Structures are given as structure tokens and as C-alpha cells.
Amino acid sequence: DAGVIQSPRHEVTEMGQEVTLRCKPISGHNSLFWYRQTMMRGLELLIYFNNNVPIDDSGMPEDRFSAKMPNASFSTLKIQPSEPRDSAVYFCASSLALRQAGVEQYFGPGTRLTVT
Amino acid sequence: DAKTTQPPSMDCAEGRAANLPCNHSTISGNEYVYWYRQIHSQGPQYIIHGLKNNETNEMASLIITEDRKSSTLILPHATLRDTAVYYCIVSQGGSEKLVFGKGMKLTVNP
Numbered sequence: 010d011a012g013v014i015q016s017p018r019h020e021v022t023e024m025g026q027e028v029t030l031r032c033k034p035i036s037g038h039n040s041l042f043w044y045r046q047t048m049m050r051g052l053e054l055l056i057y058f059n060n061n062v063p064i065d066d067s068g069m070p071e072d073r074f075s076a077k078m079p080n081a082s083f084s085t086l087k088i089q090p091s092e093p094r095d096s097a098v099y100f101c102a103s104s105l106a107l108r109q110a111g112v113e114q115y116f117g118p119g120t121r122l123t124v125t
Numbered sequence: 126d127a128k129t130t131q132p133p134s135m136d137c138a139e140g141r142a143a144n145l146p147c148n149h150s151t152i153s154g155n156e157y158v159y160w161y162r163q164i165h166s167q168g169p170q171y172i173i174h175g176l177k178n179n180e181t182n183e184m185a186s187l188i189i190t191e192d193r194k195s196s197t198l199i200l201p202h203a204t205l206r207d208t209a210v211y212y213c214i215v216s217q218g219g220s221e222k223l224v225f226g227k228g229m230k231l232t233v234n235p
Contacts, residue, residue: 013168040221052169052212052225065222100168106221113159114223116168 013117015101021123027089030120033082034103042102042114043076043086058084059106091124128152128215131229139235143200147213150194156217158189160198162209163228169212172198203233
């Protein structure tokens with residue numbers, strides 16, 4: 010199994026540009042999560058989907074951030090326009106939720122975003 | 126509103142057991158205890174989880190006190206590769222949300 014795949018692994022962009030991060034969850038998993046990690050704020054959940062439907066987006070910082078999951082094998086996190094304070098490592102994770110407790114999440118390697 | 130409390134750091138000698146404590150005194154009856162770890166520059170890795178009973182898998186053992194107000198993650202034979210930040214998380218049964226705190230840095234020394 011390839012695990013959770015994220016692309017790109019590194020992204021450097023200028024303030025004001027649009028940034029799109031991509032994630033391919035583990036095949037067969039039905040939940041997908043986007044996290045952001047910074048030194049100041051630690052690891053924060055931004056949004057998660059179940060069966061391609063957004064369930065909780067309360068962690069999305071502002072309207073500049075949007076996430077989509079058009080199908081079970083692909084999700085994007087878009088920032089438009091990007092700002093220097095968006096610089097962070099963005100992780101995608103997936104899990105198999107079967108309406109039972111105790112479900113482990115599998116994380117991708119992350120995308121390191123730098124906005125100059 | 127952290128639900129768990131962990132010491133900021135701990136050292137352990139290679140080959141010895143590493144016992145990582147976690148306090149979760151406000152845990153409710155349907156909340157699970159999860160442990161994840163994050164090795165430098167990698168994504169977090171699931172280790173183990175439990176509700177009431179002690180649990181063991183190929184990575185670690187989880188000991189939960191009878192009152193469920195604290196738990197201990199045990200790495201039976203720590204190696205240098207176990208050096209990481211370890212997160213103890215409490216999450217409601219049926220909920221998929223995990224709230225990561227600051228975790229605890231475990232350093233395994235040769």
C-alpha cells in the first residue's frame with residue numbers, strides 16, 4: 010500500500026499567489042483530514058470529510074482557505090490569496106470510519122509551504 | 126482546553142523500557158485514549174488506542190488506570206528510532222476529531 014500521498018512536497022510562492030495542495034488518501038478509506046502544523050500553533054485540524062462530504066470545517070482559518078473532495082481518491086486544499094502567515098507544513102490524513110470508536114488516522118508526509 | 130497533560134520531555138536509555146505518562150483527569154466514559162508520535166519532519170504516526178482495558182500491539186503497550194484518569198504508554202525496548210514527539214489524545218467515541226496538544230519529546234540516548 011502506498012500510504013497517503015501528498016503533492017507537492019515543497020512549495021515556495023509569493024504573497025498573493027494561489028496555492029493548491031493535493032492529497033490522495035489510502036484506497037478504501039472513507040475519511041480524509043487536512044491539518045496544518047506550525048511552531049507557534051502546533052498541529053491543527055483544518056477540515057475533514059467523510060464519504061467525500063465536508064463534516065467539520067471549523068478549523069479553516071478564513072475564507073482564503075477552501076477544500077474540496079470531488080471523489081474518494083482525491084482532495085485539494087486551496088489558499089487564495091496566500092499570505093506569509095500561511096507558511097506551515099500541511100498534512101493530509103485518512104482513515105476508515107465504520108461508525109465505531111477507536112479509528113486510527115494515517116498521515117501523509119506533508120507539504121511544506123513557504124509564502125514570501 | 127487541553128484534555129490531556131504530558132511532561133514536556135523525557136530521556137530514556139537505548140534498550141530500556143520507556144514509560145510515557147499522560148493525565149486525563151476529565152475523561153468521560155465514552156472517550157478513548159489515543160497515542161500518536163511524530164518523528165522529526167514526518168507526519169504523525171498512530172501507535173495505539175484504548176478505552177478501559179490495557180492494550181498491546183507490535184509497537185507498544187497502553188496501560189490505563191482503573192479510574193481512567195491517567196495512562197502510560199510503554200515502549201518495551203526503546204531504540205534510537207523511537208526518538209520523537211509523543212502525543213496523548215482523548216477523543217469521544219464515534220468522533221473522528223483528534224486535537225493534538227504539545228506532546229512530549231522523548232529522546233532515546235545511546
